[in-house]
Amino acid sequence: xxxxxxxxxxxxxxxxxxxxxxxxxxxxxxxxxxxxxxxxxxxxxxxxxxxxxxxxxxxxxxxxxxxxxxxxxxxxxxxxxxxxxxxxxxxxxxxxxxxxxxxxxxxxxxxxxxxxxxxxxxxxxxxxxxxxxxxxxxxxxxxxxxxxxxxxxxxxxxxxxxxxxxxxxxxxxxxxxxxxxxxxxxxxxxxxxxxxxxxxxxxxxxxxxxxxxxxxxxxxxxxxxxxxxxxxxxxxxxxxxxxxxxxxxxxxxxxxxxxxxxxxx
Amino acid sequence: xxxxxxxxxxxxxxxxxxxxxxxxxxxxxxxxxxxxxxxxxxxxxxxxxxxxxxxxxxxxxxxxxxxxxxxxxxxxxxxxxxxxxxxxxxxxxxxxxxxxxxxxxxxxxxxxxxxxxxxxxxxxxxxxxxxxxxxxxxxxxxxxxxxxxxxxxxxxxxxxxxxxxxxxxxxxxxxxxxxxxxxxxxxxxxxxxxxxxxxxxxxxxxxxxxxxxxxxxxxxxxxxxxxxxxxxxxxxxxxxxxxxxxxxxxxxxxxxxxxxxxxxxxxxxxxxxxxxxxxxxxxxxxxxxxxxxxxxxxxxxxxxxxxxxxxxxxxxx
Numbered sequence: 001x002x003x004x005x006x007x008x009x010x011x012x013x014x015x016x017x018x019x020x021x022x023x024x025x026x027x028x029x030x031x032x033x034x035x036x037x038x039x040x041x042x043x044x045x046x047x048x049x050x051x052x053x054x055x056x057x058x059x060x061x062x063x064x065x066x067x068x069x070x071x072x073x074x075x076x077x078x079x080x081x082x083x084x085x086x087x088x089x090x091x092x093x094x095x096x097x098x099x100x101x102x103x104x105x106x107x108x109x110x111x112x113x114x115x116x117x118x119x120x121x122x123x124x125x126x127x128x129x130x131x132x133x134x135x136x137x138x139x140x141x142x143x144x145x146x147x148x149x150x151x152x153x154x155x156x157x158x159x160x161x162x163x164x165x166x167x168x169x170x171x172x173x174x175x176x177x178x179x180x181x182x183x184x185x186x187x188x189x190x191x192x193x194x195x196x197x198x199x200x201x202x203x204x205x206x207x208x209x210x211x212x213x214x215x216x217x218x219x220x221x222x223x224x225x226x227x228x229x230x231x232x233x234x235x236x237x238x239x240x241x242x243x244x245x246x247x248x249x250x251x252x253x254x255x256x257x258x259x260x261x262x263x264x265x
Numbered sequence: 266x267x268x269x270x271x272x273x274x275x276x277x278x279x280x281x282x283x284x285x286x287x288x289x290x291x292x293x294x295x296x297x298x299x300x301x302x303x304x305x306x307x308x309x310x311x312x313x314x315x316x317x318x319x320x321x322x323x324x325x326x327x328x329x330x331x332x333x334x335x336x337x338x339x340x341x342x343x344x345x346x347x348x349x350x351x352x353x354x355x356x357x358x359x360x361x362x363x364x365x366x367x368x369x370x371x372x373x374x375x376x377x378x379x380x381x382x383x384x385x386x387x388x389x390x391x392x393x394x395x396x397x398x399x400x401x402x403x404x405x406x407x408x409x410x411x412x413x414x415x416x417x418x419x420x421x422x423x424x425x426x427x428x429x430x431x432x433x434x435x436x437x438x439x440x441x442x443x444x445x446x447x448x449x450x451x452x453x454x455x456x457x458x459x460x461x462x463x464x465x466x467x468x469x470x471x472x473x474x475x476x477x478x479x480x481x482x483x484x485x486x487x488x489x490x491x492x493x494x495x496x497x498x499x500x501x502x503x504x505x506x507x508x509x510x511x512x513x514x515x516x517x518x519x520x521x522x523x524x525x526x527x528x529x530x531x532x533x534x535x536x537x538x539x540x541x542x543x544x545x546x547x548x549x550x551x552x553x554x555x556x557x558x559x560x561x562x563x564x565x566x567x568x569x570x571x572x573x574x575x576x577x578x579x580x581x582x
Contacts, residue, residue, distance in 0.1 A: 161349035165407075167336040168343040169414060170361035179362075183353045187468050 017225070024245060031242045035235030040063035042228055042236025043243065047216045056218065057132065058139040058207075059200040063138055066196050070147025071189060075181070077148075078155040081161075092148045100142050104209025107137055111210075130212035135220065138206035141200040147192030154188035155181075184250045187259055194255050266325075267292035267450040268313060273322030275308055282308040283319070284474040292327075292417075292465070297452045297461035298348060299469035301497065305441045305453045309471070310420050313452065315339050324511055325462055327417050342411030342449075346423040346483040349495050350395035353434070356382070356406050357391040363414035381409040384443070401432040408440075412449070421453040458498045462486070492581050502551045507578040511540070511554035516563060517572045524572035527551065529565055542564065 031039045042048055076082070077089050095103070111118040111128040121128055128134050162184065166176040182189070204222040213219040219227065221244055228236035268290035275283040282305045290296045297299050297305040311317040313324055315336035323332040331339050351359050358567065360381055364374045383389045386406040395403055404424055411419060423431040424440075441464045444451055461468045462482040470477040470493075478490040489495040492508070501508040517524060527543040530550075539560040543551040551573060555563075563569070 134327075158352075161347060162351055164336070165343065165345060165349040165361070165410075166352070168314055168316070168339075168341055169410065170337045170366045171362075172337060175366060180351060252463050 031238040038240030039236030043239045051219045051221045055221040058135050062139040062200045073148045074151035095144050100205030106208035107210050134210035143196045148197040150188040150192035154185045158184050269325040272321045274318050281474045292447045296467045297465035298454045299461040304344045304471040305474040305576045306471045310454045314343050322557040340417045342416030342419040344421040346426045348407045366384045385409040400428045419449045419451045421542045483571045509578045511552045513577040514553045519570045524574040529569045541561045
């Protein structure tokens with residue numbers, strides 16, 4: 001029994017080590033070990049700073065949008081009955097199933113000069129492609145599922161008795177949501193937000209297609225990594241990667257510190 | 266009448282939960298809705314609370330037609346089988362919830378909650394979370410929470426169903442005392458006939474979405490309206506067309522003309538009473554209930570042949 005437990009643990013940790021930790025550690029090591037100066041130079045480059053700004057802007061718009069959508073969508077799927085519910089449930093997962101590049105191409109077809117919406121929008125002076133709107137749209141699309149996927153099982157698990165109790169005690173639907181439902185699912189929401197944030201920061205494929213990666217304008221942090229790498233400035237690429245990874249890891253660590261143990265519902 | 270349910274029907278898909286049910290509940294009474302699972306008793310309670318919408322029929326509370334009203338506008342207190350405690354709130358916050366929704370003054374809330382916590386014997390546990398309470402304590406908190414808003418009617422859905430037998434008996438007795446003090450019109454749903462008989466003034470027996478009988482505990486036991494009530498409320502032996510309660514069977518060691526012969530299959534000692542399972546020659550099984558003294562006098566043994574005679578029986582139709 002005990003030996004089996006130990007070997008399972010070794011396999012799990014070994015797998016994580018090879019797949020996850022080793023590459024991350026390598027990034028850290030390469031950044032600091034030999035090319036810390038070069039990395040810093042690449043990071044302090046105004047174009048890199050701008051690239052981070054674009055990424056953070058897109059994230060700052062996509063995360064709140066998808067948080068609200070995810071919660072509403074979860075409530076609708078778990079608590080309501082409506083025709084087409086199964087379809088909605090399946091569609092929420094679509095961004096996980098479709099390659100981001102395909103998403104980018106779809107946006108391109110819609111908003112390009114000859115696209116369905118693009119034609120009209122261009123004629124009225126709105127620039128969607130190769131500008132922030134398309135980057136935001138791509139980021140929002142690829143990060144749709146995370147909050148909903150965290151919230152749905154939690155809503156199922158807590159059931160609706162507490163909400164019914166709140167109603168019988170005089171609470172309106174809105175009061176019930178703010179005072180009962182939301183506090184009960186808060187850790188699922190927080191976890192969903194963390195995952196959404198991580199996904200937004202890391203988005204590459206869809207954004208690569210629609211943004212045009214214009215330096216200092218529509219280049220995001222991940223596109224910047226690619227750019228530096230292609231220009232054989234590996235130190236810069238490592239440096240930017242490290243910052244991206246650090247943001248993601250920090251949010252995860254912060255969450256696990258804040259989240260009380262007994263509330264792992 | 267405090268609650269008046271008129272011709273209420275409710276279907277869930279193919280299943281008829283309530284079939285034209287009409288029930289009257291007197292103000293200040295304690296009424297039990299009694300029936301096996303699937304009889305519609307919980308659905309009826311939830312229709313009264315507004316947690317289910319009836320397909321047809323109407324519900325009146327204190328003379329007002331509340332059929333179309335949302336639960337939050339009905340002024341009912343509801344207690345759930347699985348407590349429905351607000352897990353992220355303390356006991357105090359749970360009980361104060363209804364009052365804080367009604368935006369009562371802080372001092373008023375504090376006083377009311379303190380009084381209620383004393384009433385349900387949870388003083389000192391105000392700052393605990395529901396997860397730190399026992400099942401019985403949680404349910405008393407649920408009761409205090411429902412009572413906090415001075416509901417015109419208190420509705421309890423199998424409130425003690427998830428508790429162990431001893432706590433259940435305790436809370437049952439305590440609920441009856443509480444009702445005698447507060448006189449809040451109360452409806453309690455239960456599948457446990459003993460519980461219904463013990464706490465209620467009036468028992469509404471339900472079966473397959475219909476009301477079988479409405480009566481006080483004594484009448485229900487002594488004059489059941491039909492076979493279902495006879496067999497569901499209390500034990501009954503079927504002897505031909507008639508029904509006989511286990512304590513209405515007389516056991517003798519000698520035949521006397523009107524008796525029939527049977528063999529003792531099992532003797533079960535239940536403290537003060539003794540239950541004897543008999544098999545008659547024709548293969549029919551009977552249960553006889555004796556006091557311990559009676560059983561000892563007869564010196565009964567397993568496998569022994571005895572003679573049995575009904576002293577009182579009930580026939581329907």
